[in-house]
Amino acid sequence: MDPANRTWQRLRKDKAGFMGLVIVLAFFLIALGVWSGILGQGWSEAGGGRWEAPGKAHWFGTNLLGQDIFQRAVYSVRTAFEIGFVVSVLSTLLGAILGALAGWYSNTWADSTILWIKGVLDSIPFYLFVAAVAFALQGKPWAMHLAMIATFWTTTGRLVRAEVMKIKSREFILSARTIGLPDLLILFRHVLPNTLHILFIQSSIAFVAAIKTEVILSFLGLGVQDGVSWGLMLAESTQEVLAGHFNNFLAASLMLFVLLMGFNLLSDALQEAFDPQQAAL
Amino acid sequence: MTQHEQSLLSVRDLVVRYPARGNSRVPLTAVRGVSLDIEAGGIYGLVGESGSGKSSLAHAIIQLAPPASGQVMFKGQNLAALNKSQINPLRRHIQLVFQDSLASLSPRRSILQTLLEPLDHFRIGAAASRTDRAAGALETVGLDPQLRHRYPRELSGGQRQRVALARALVAGPELIIADEPLSSLDVPVQAKMVELILELREKLGIAFLFVSHDLSVVRRLADTIGVMYLGKIVECTDTATLFARPAHPYTRSLLAAVPVADPGHPKPAVLEGEPPSPLTPPSGCVFHMRCPEKLELCQSVEPGEVAIPAHNGSPVNNQELKTSSHRVRCHLWNMTNT
């Protein structure tokens, strides 16, 4: 049984993890639905009256502008996945590559340079930096994503670097060197695949962190520009809650909570399933 | 004995040094000037305990790390003097097998992928034929070719070590350096692997540099044995002579320490003192602090290499060094000092 199959078997046995997987998949299907134009298309229409109660036409009621809360919440699933995927994949990739290079060429100028960059980025207070970049690139649709990628990669980079430093002295790497394989080939074919457990955990952490960061950015007015997100809904709802209308708030926070919970359960299970230390028991 | 110009591998005065690390200010000299010769199809057993530098020597010969000084003549070319691009094509002729088979096979790659890697890298044969070659290599080491789809973790220790050998073989090398390849295997499995190595030498004419601490295994396999202690070869001769007439006190202590599978035999003799650390080598002879037969001279003067001819006890001078096959680094044998 190859490693991928084995991982799947282990995952299946973990009930909490499996539930997490189901939740994430369900949300993913909703996101696909929105992307393909089936669901959540009425998010910006001001179809109903102000603050209507939940009913047949509007399942969660309407917000201040008469927009259907449920439609907006559903559309936000797409936004969440978009941010989550783009940021987690790209930041993990960046962290993996830079971390691997730093670890392989450890104690050389390449390593020192990368470490220095990491150090600088980490010293800047996180939200300040993200906000600054998002502000500077304001109006551009990818401002927020870029800002997050630029900061999220450092943790992955540090972890990958440490792991690569351990792996590179192991015998299967020495074997590859005795055949005379070039360094970069060894790095990508033999070393990086053995850091996959780190990469998966980190990308799932980044996914969750991206969504949460977006909420904060929305409060600062630096969030999603076109479209709607839970963060935006939550930001809107602060006013509404004061007036006694909770639907907006509840819809957004509930969906947010369930997705993030599912993701956390899944990533805990993935960590166990991927751990190379755990031989098949 | 023949002249050594025809040797497949000829190491001369090799020194391996590691830079100072951590708390120590001193660089670690793991190998302090070692010379050895291996003929085509010959098996050389390099014996030593921890701290002897035998693994460092093996790694330096295959240029995993460049030696500080000395020569490594392989088929007439000095590997130590070549740069990376010049060495790479030669790598297919010298391969390395490690002790820990689980660690030496890439865990996320199938056996087939592992075997194909050297074939693809060295571009051996037509691309289409390489899978067959890989299967053939598995058969040569006595494994079912079907195993090529499995992963290292699914095989037993003995099977994995055979795969490691297959990977070394698949490129068609003339010399295989084996660094303690049998140490983590059970005794019956070790016996089978010894038979396999002898078979490979017979059928394919491959030479082996077999590094081990296990004298009983080396006895079965090697033609020539070199005994290493703290970075130097203290004794070197053919197998039969080493076991029948060990000359160096360390060799004798080593042999006396091995427990014999015979209850009537006297208990192993204990070599007193702690094993040395290469970080703080003693002055004079590397072994003098633990030597049961040491002379006063041994503390201050390093013994040079002396040849002992086969049948009588008196040594010969340096000019005739090359013609004798039994060499020792010990003042007890260096009669010019008495």
Added chain:
Amino acid sequence: MKHPVLSVRKLSVTRRQPDRASTVVDSVSFDLNQSEVLAVVGESGCGKTKTAEAVMGLLPCDTWDVQAESIELDGTNLAALSAAAMRKVRGRKISMIFQEPLTALDPVFTAGNQLCSVLCRHQGMTTKAARTSSMAMLERVGFAEPDHIMRSYPHQLSGGMRQRIMIAMAMACQPRVLIADEPTTALDVTTQAQVLRQLTRLGEEYGTSILLITHDLGVVAQYCDRAVVMRDGRTVEEAPVPKLFSEPQHEYTRQLLNATMGVRSA
């Protein structure tokens, strides 16, 4: 006939798993007599280590199911003891040393610290008294400079040294039984001779019986009084060592003897 110090009857160890349970030790019985060195020989996977761990009560009960008719140590049935009671017995009456000296000692404490803590816990000594005892113990296992060793951390010491410290820790309370699980497999042959000599000498001095687990028949021949051969979780043959080598009864024992390659024997 003298009463054995340790008497194991029908010990079985099964691994608990959701879809398949596997028996690693199958109804094993043997006796360990006073002041004797008993070898447990077999290839890897034969269950010898699990047997020892079961006797010591070291197997976590969520993963392992240990059943035995009895495991009697000087009259007390270890199999019937509670976890707390077993903790008192472990280290004081029965102790164990392991194969891998690298991981057997805690890297963040000095050797002296670890040795003293054993003495303080089981013999209720004060720190000062424990220090003196520890130094004496280190001398007994052959260290010429016990003070230096006391202050050293495990990573500063060689494998053989660490193993001798393990022996010192295991013997500090003069246990009735010492289980040594392949204590010298990871060591050089000259260090092995040193360690085994210390081990057997201390055993004689303290009257401790030793259960020596090994796969090396040379070690069995030269250091042990009796031997039990195990295969696939079962005992296959049990005999005094001279008899085992001269007249092996079981086919498997003969196979093992044949596979051993001699160094000095003809």
